[in-house]
Amino acid sequence: xxxxxxxxxxxxxxxxxxxxxxxxxxxxGSLVFDCNPKFAGAPEIDPSAxxxxxxxxxxxxxxxxxxxxxxxxxxEGEVTxxxxxxxxxxxxxxxxxxIGKYNHFYQFASIGEACQDLKYRGEATKLFIGxxxxxxxxxxxxxxxxxxxxxxxxGSYNLFMVNTHVAHDCVVxxxxxxxxxxxxxxxxxIGDFVIFGGLAAIHxxxxxxxxxxxxxxxxxxxxxxxxxxxxxxxxxxxxxNKVGLARRGFSEEQISAIKKAYGxxxxxxxxxxxxxxxxxxxxxxxxxxxxxxxxxxxxGRGIIR
Numbered sequence: 001x002x003x004x005x006x007x008x009x010x011x012x013x014x015x016x017x018x019x020x021x022x023x024x025x026x027x028x029g030s031l032v033f034d035c036n037p038k039f040a041g042a043p044e045i046d047p048s049a050x051x052x053x054x055x056x057x058x059x060x061x062x063x064x065x066x067x068x069x070x071x072x073x074x075x076e077g078e079v080t081x082x083x084x085x086x087x088x089x090x091x092x093x094x095x096x097x098x099i100g101k102y103n104h105f106y107q108f109a110s111i112g113e114a115c116q117d118l119k120y121r122g123e124a125t126k127l128f129i130g131x132x133x134x135x136x137x138x139x140x141x142x143x144x145x146x147x148x149x150x151x152x153x154x155g156s157y158n159l160f161m162v163n164t165h166v167a168h169d170c171v172v173x174x175x176x177x178x179x180x181x182x183x184x185x186x187x188x189x190i191g192d193f194v195i196f197g198g199l200a201a202i203h204x205x206x207x208x209x210x211x212x213x214x215x216x217x218x219x220x221x222x223x224x225x226x227x228x229x230x231x232x233x234x235x236x237x238x239x240x241n242k243v244g245l246a247r248r249g250f251s252e253e254q255i256s257a258i259k260k261a262y263g264x265x266x267x268x269x270x271x272x273x274x275x276x277x278x279x280x281x282x283x284x285x286x287x288x289x290x291x292x293x294x295x296x297x298x299x300g301r302g303i304i305r
Contacts, residue, residue, distance in 0.1 A: 039076055055087075059095070078124075079112065082131065096124055097143070100131040100156065109135045115142040115168035117186060130156035130174070141166040148187055155192070167204075179216065191226060193248060195241075209295045211248065213241040222302045225265075226291045227258045230304055237266055237304050250288070257286035265296070266305065272296060 039059030049067040051057060057069065062080040069075065069087045077095035084102040087093065091105045097112035105111060112127045114120060125144040128151060135141070139160045144151040148169030155174040160166070164178045167185050173192035178184075182196040185204035194208050197216030208214065209226030219233040227245065229238045240262050245255050261282055265275045276297065283289040296303060 052089075061095075064101070077112075095127075097127040097129070099127075099129045102131055103129060103133045104135070106134075106136045106139075108138050110138075110140045111135065113140065113142055115145055115186070117145050117147075117168055119147055120145055120168075125168075126151040127154075128152070129154045132156050133158045133160070135160045136162045136164075138163045139165070142168045144169045145186075161198075173210065193244070195244065203301065205301055207295070207298075207300050210291060211241055211244060213244055220304070222304045223295070223300045224304055225295045228262065228304075235304055237262075254286070254288040257282065257288055258292065261286075261289045261292050265292075272303065 041060035043057045043059070043061040043063065045051060045057070045063045046065045046067065048065045049063045049069070051069045052071045052073070054071045055069045055073045056076065057063070058076045060078045061075050063069070064081055064083045064085070066084045067081050071089045073087045073089060073091045075081070075087070075093045078097070079093055079095040080098045082099055082101035082103070085099060086104045088105060088107045090107050091109045091111070092113070093105070094112040114122065123146050125146065127141060127143045133154060133156060141154065142152060145168050152166065152168055152170050154166065154172045157174050158172060158176045160178050161180045163181045165183045166172065167188070169187045170184050170190070172190045173194065175192055176190060176194045178196045179198040181199045183201040184190070185202060185206070187205045188202050189207045191208060191210030191212070193211045194214070196214045197218065199216055200214045200218045202208065202220040206220055207223040208220070209224060209228070211227050212224045213229045214220065214224065214235070215229070215231035217233065218231050218235040220230065221234045224230045224235070227240045229241050230236065231238050240258050242255055245258065261279055264278045264282065268275070276293070279289065279293045279296070283293045
């Protein structure tokens with residue numbers, strides 16, 4: 001059903017257009033938003049798209065060619081769905097959200113919802129999702145905050161398994177895999193080709209570098225450099241992701257250089273300041289080491305050791 005009308009807004013006692021209320025029995029500390037908001041504009045649906053009669057599409061929704069929206073899905077607000085995207089039953093997608101081509105959202109996923117940060121006051125923050133991503137059942141991806149980037153960004157060719165959560169203001173690269181129940185707190189940055197095992201979680205503002213591997217049930221309270229394997233609670237470094245690097249076409253010489261960089265940083269019992277000159281010297285000879293050096297120099301929450 002394509003519809004740009006809705007019933008009279010319910011605002012929990014607050015005038016229409018005002019900030020959400022904290023009122024409500026049993027909702028102490030929570031935000032209560034409009035239950036039936038009005039959405040400006042009308043949907044634009046490509047003739048080749050297939051929309052189930054029971055689906056709800058309302059507001060400034062743009063649905064591209066060959067998109068499939070199945071039974072009881074809800075798409076509302078300023079949402080763009082790119083070509084070939086599939087929305088399974090009972091998925092909810094809210095905006096402002098821009099979603100690229102050939103993404104697949106499985107049943108009960110919640111995409112582009114308002115974030116859980118208590119500072120959020122209903123601002124029109126955004127979500128951007130690239131192409132060819134898969135979001136399995138019960139995944140949740142929240143929009144950004146005005147205190148952060150103002151947007152959440154997900155790249156392309158990622159797999160988000162059941163119950164994965166991507167919080168506000170996260171930036172996720174390309175070709176990543178997040179196993180069941182992996183959890184990203186707010187403001188997290190994930191590089192390309194990162195793998196998260198099941199039930200792994202990362203603290204807000206944390207970083208994980210490209211080609212890193214995070215083991216199942218790991219708890220990351222500090223940053224994981226590129227190429228490194230992390231495991232434990234709290235996580236520690238356990239060598240380099242040698243198997244993953246080989247699978248992605250890194251040569252034996254490149255892997256050897258990365259292993260040497262790991263040894264200089266982790267096995268020589270030197271401080272970060274003492275290690276950096278040695279790493280920079282190695283990177284000048286082996287460019288594959290440079291991302292490792294740049295990540296450490298950028299710092300953040302500190303580096304797992």
